[in-house]
Amino acid sequence: MSAQAPSADLFRSERMRRRRIVNAIVEGGATIAALLAVGVLVIVVGSVVKRGWGAIDVDFFTKTPALYTGFGPRPESGIENAIIGTLIIIGLALLMALPVAVLTAIYLNELAPRKLANVLTLAFDVLNGIPAIVLGIFVFVFVVVGHGQAAWKASFALAILMVPMIARSTQEVLALVPASMREASLALGAAKWRTTLSVVLPQAVGGIVTGATLATARAAGETAPLLFTSALYSDAVGYDPRQPLASIPMFIFTSAEQADPVLHQQAWGAAAVLIGIILVASLIARWFADRSVRRLKGER
Amino acid sequence: MAVASRTSSGPGALQRRGRIRPGDAVLYLVTLAAALSGVVLLALITREVIADAWPAMQKFGLGFLTTQAWGDNNKTLFGAKSFIFGTAVTSLGALLLATPISLAIALFLTELAPRWIRSVVAPLVELLAAIPSVVLGLWGILVLGPFITGTLGPALHGTFGWLPIFSSKPSVGSNMFAAILILTIMIIPIVSSICRELFLGVPSELKDGALALGATRWEVVRGVVFPYARAGIAAALILGLGRAVGEAIAVTQVIGNNVAIHADLFKPGDTLASRIAGQYQGADTALQVASLVYLAVILLVFSLIANLAAQLIVRRVAGRHQMR
Numbered sequence: 001m002s003a004q005a006p007s008a009d010l011f012r013s014e015r016m017r018r019r020r021i022v023n024a025i026v027e028g029g030a031t032i033a034a035l036l037a038v039g040v041l042v043i044v045v046g047s048v049v050k051r052g053w054g055a056i057d058v059d060f061f062t063k064t065p066a067l068y069t070g071f072g073p074r075p076e077s078g079i080e081n082a083i084i085g086t087l088i089i090i091g092l093a094l095l096m097a098l099p100v101a102v103l104t105a106i107y108l109n110e111l112a113p114r115k116l117a118n119v120l121t122l123a124f125d126v127l128n129g130i131p132a133i134v135l136g137i138f139v140f141v142f143v144v145v146g147h148g149q150a151a152w153k154a155s156f157a158l159a160i161l162m163v164p165m166i167a168r169s170t171q172e173v174l175a176l177v178p179a180s181m182r183e184a185s186l187a188l189g190a191a192k193w194r195t196t197l198s199v200v201l202p203q204a205v206g207g208i209v210t211g212a213t214l215a216t217a218r219a220a221g222e223t224a225p226l227l228f229t230s231a232l233y234s235d236a237v238g239y240d241p242r243q244p245l246a247s248i249p250m251f252i253f254t255s256a257e258q259a260d261p262v263l264h265q266q267a268w269g270a271a272a273v274l275i276g277i278i279l280v281a282s283l284i285a286r287w288f289a290d291r292s293v294r295r296l297k298g299e300r
Numbered sequence: 301m302a303v304a305s306r307t308s309s310g311p312g313a314l315q316r317r318g319r320i321r322p323g324d325a326v327l328y329l330v331t332l333a334a335a336l337s338g339v340v341l342l343a344l345i346t347r348e349v350i351a352d353a354w355p356a357m358q359k360f361g362l363g364f365l366t367t368q369a370w371g372d373n374n375k376t377l378f379g380a381k382s383f384i385f386g387t388a389v390t391s392l393g394a395l396l397l398a399t400p401i402s403l404a405i406a407l408f409l410t411e412l413a414p415r416w417i418r419s420v421v422a423p424l425v426e427l428l429a430a431i432p433s434v435v436l437g438l439w440g441i442l443v444l445g446p447f448i449t450g451t452l453g454p455a456l457h458g459t460f461g462w463l464p465i466f467s468s469k470p471s472v473g474s475n476m477f478a479a480i481l482i483l484t485i486m487i488i489p490i491v492s493s494i495c496r497e498l499f500l501g502v503p504s505e506l507k508d509g510a511l512a513l514g515a516t517r518w519e520v521v522r523g524v525v526f527p528y529a530r531a532g533i534a535a536a537l538i539l540g541l542g543r544a545v546g547e548a549i550a551v552t553q554v555i556g557n558n559v560a561i562h563a564d565l566f567k568p569g570d571t572l573a574s575r576i577a578g579q580y581q582g583a584d585t586a587l588q589v590a591s592l593v594y595l596a597v598i599l600l601v602f603s604l605i606a607n608l609a610a611q612l613i614v615r616r617v618a619g620r621h622q623m624r
């Protein structure tokens with residue numbers, strides 16, 4: 001009795017061929033999808049830079065929008081008021097959000113009972129998912145109706161958006177701080193509060209900076225929370241957060257609605273400035289994140 | 301020596317044990333107050349928004365949801381029907397386009413791409429999420445719109461004109477199809493980055509096992525990766541949908557802001573979020589303001605339910621991973 005040789009050739013069968021073809025199609029499709037996403041990014045950023053470049057000169061940063069009546073030479077105009085307004089609105093939002101977010105993260109990671117921490121984290125995650133336009137409407141009915149618009153009210157709306165993001169990234173870094181450091185500090189007789197503020201928190205600074213930078217970059221581009229809180233601004237440069245102030249996103253939004261091609265070009269220019277700010281912020285955040293994670297993981 | 305130091309500080313430490321240190325109490329209370337802000341804000345947002353929508357909720361009741369009107373009968377009749385329709389069509393359409401693309405990107409980044417391509421492409425895809433919606437909307441009006449009316453629209457109408465959704469040639473660049481494409485671009489980075497992390501979490505023993513049995517890469521993905529990550533993918537899709545439903549700015553820039561219900565995607569329409577954004581320059585009557593806030597209530601309720609569902613799924617999945 002000799003063993004019979006297998007009659008089917010495992011590698012050339014029709015079925016195997018089909019399986020390989022299906023596999024190749026899927027792999028090709030996945031590669032194309034990735035190229036597509038990168039392609040869209042290149043096309044969008046490319047259009048912004050190409051069309052916006054012509055609008056960007058010194059006047060663009062140092063002049064305010066000039067009304068053009070259609071007669072005579074067009075006056076030079078820029079978006080200085082929008083740039084300064086955005087800086088003020090975002091700065092105030094960060095000032096409101098950062099302490100709340102960091103204290104929240106400390107409570108959730110260092111002090112809270114696990115079950116309570118889970119519930120409170122869930123609340124922040126759900127808050128994070130509320131559409132920006134609803135936050136804008138909330139601030140509108142809460143503090144704008146009957147009192148008027150103001151830049152700090154826009155900051156308040158943006159701060160609600162930023163707190164969950166900063167708290168989350170702070171929590172992630174706090175979790176990386178080795179327990180042995182806390183134990184060492186407590187064993188030396190330091191109080192819990194002293195340990196938390198002087199030993200644990202300094203280790204997490206990198207993560208806090210990363211989260212704060214990313215949240216600021218995202219908030220800088222948000223338009224929806226500004227619509228009902230700081231949209232009725234004047235074209236003069238303003239510094240008073242109790243008045244509605246201009247902002248880069250609002251400038252893009254309103255200019256895009258106009259039919260004037262020169263305003264369109266300025267909107268592209270403003271978009272280029274905005275994307276530039278966001279890109280730089282993201283790069284800084286990434287650098288800080290890499291550095292602090294490397295340090296906490298002990299690869300000094 | 302250790303014994304000596306213990307005895308020297310012993311009595312004081314023992315006395316202190318029962319007492320709460322004031323510094324600890326302060327830190328505890330201050331951080332607790334901050335951590336409660338999430339819950340407090342959720343409650344406050346819900347209360348304020350419902351309170352200000354109340355006049356419209358009282359006047360129109362749930363009939364608001366099934367009335368197609370905005371300021372009809374001399375600004376006394378408002379309804380959300382066409383906006384609910386527009387929201388459903390645009391966000392489901394975007395989800396339909398974005399799901400296969402996002403899954404494919406996540407697969408490419410976890411299963412196919414060599415390490416150096418991965419480290420270049422992954423941040424680029426995430427950068428797509430960093431483009432502000434107002435910039436995407438600007439691009440939508442001035443670049444995508446003309447492309448749809450000039451090239452893409454006529455081509456789709458020519459080939460698929462027998463489908464109701466492509467039954468006319470686009471006459472203006474602002475239409476529901478443009479909104480779908482913009483929303484697709486916005487949710488791809490969200491869904492694909494969540495899925496990428498899910499796929500990275502699939503235990504390699506399972507994948508190696510399937511490969512050892514002779515499965516092709518696709519069979520491993522279909523038989524091991526997808527089933528393992530199923531719940532997480534569902535959560536990612538819900539989050540993507542929530543994002544699409546809530547996006548106001550980019551949609552209001554490209555959708556055409558029309559109170560109408562058409563099967564035809566090349567006609568202008570409007571969504572809940574986009575209608576709110578479009579009215580930012582001011583509503584004329586108190587009833588119009590209340591109706592606008594009513595639209596926000598609908599969005600708020602949807603986003604609360606969707607996000608709660610997604611987060612609960614995510615937590616269940618994470619719990620399973622910890623048990624392993």
